[in-house]
Amino acid sequence: MNENHITLQDVSVAFNTHTVLHNLNLSLNERRIAVIGANGSGKSTFIRLLNGLVIPNKGKVTVDGLDTKTHGKRLRRKTGFVFQNSDNQIIMPTVEEDIAFGLKNLGIDKEEIEQRIQKTLREYGLLSLRQQVAHLLSGGQKQLLAICSVLVMEPDIIILDEPTTQLDLSNQIRIRKIIHQLKQRVIMTSHDFSLIERFERVLVLHQGRVICDTGPSAAIAFYKKLMT
């Protein structure tokens, strides 16, 4: 069993007749991994593979020794996923209910749920908004809530899909800081080069294939050249 290790063996994903990812063979064990690429390059499908939201048509994905095909539920306890559009990720009507939602699903008792909600909201400056209705939050607050709702479940790996895309500059800076300070392993797609430049490994996806796999500076330079 490979602990703290993600592997993709000969992985292909197709939707109907359209192949989105082609024969990926990767071994991911860094603590900060970013995936960049143009729209439609397969970034979102790639990260959805890692918690079993997308099952490969061919090949095998294992996360810390768990096959995504057969251990979907266990994997989702292990991996937290933050979606691109936080509006669709916030499920419950109020801030505290949304934070509690995942914890209730994990079967955690009321007292601990309360403690974790308090701790997380205080840590991320949302305590005053505890009873606020979710749709009245600003874009930055919604993204923060989406991240908090995942962090409160204490996953080992955090997967983020373009976490700063819909934010203004000050919220981008805030979210970047939070991501850099996360204790967990992070795998993220992004177009935000300021966020990526502190990552250990960057994969450049192009038409469903990893065409560059290196450190952030070289990967960003390669990607810029590819796009111009």
Next chain:
Amino acid sequence: MNARFLDHENLQLRNSFLHKIWPGFKLSLLFSFSSFLFFINRLEITSLSLLLILALYHFTGIPLRYPYEKIRSLFLIFSFIFIFQLFSSDIWTSLIVILRFTDLLLFSELITLTTSVSQMMETLNRFFKILKPFGFQPKKISLTLSLTLRFLPVLKQITYEVSESQKARGLEGNLLTLVIPLIIRTMKMTDNIAEAIEVRCYN
């Protein structure tokens, strides 16, 4: 007083004697009052009920402009019902029908204003637990209700966005050009919500 001040959510954050009453009692009261209204056919009782409800609004600290705006927004529908009733009965019965609707609407609004969503969900969850032997699934019903409350304003926002973009293309007034994109966006959104529920370990 601006519109934001009168937002349902902002009023809900207040703290009055009605906010402090046990939510189960308030919901039972709402149920009993609705049933009571159904059997009452006297103008003086429906009018007195309305006055009592308005007094409750006042003592709860909710500006009377709030119920007024609510009724005003439904003026057309109420007028239609009133005229329709006039054809089948007399003016007093028509008035009773309108007052009954007004009482029901304002009282249920008052209860939702003074009961937080989480309190309401918890109470309904308890209620549906009693009905579990009859095949009710409290968790699923509770999630459905929460999702409805959460995404109604989002749907409203999407409707606004689609309507604005169609207006920009000169397609205002055509219901189909509003409904079709709205359905497509809503279906896409439901896929995303289902994924979001799944990643949060909902069984």
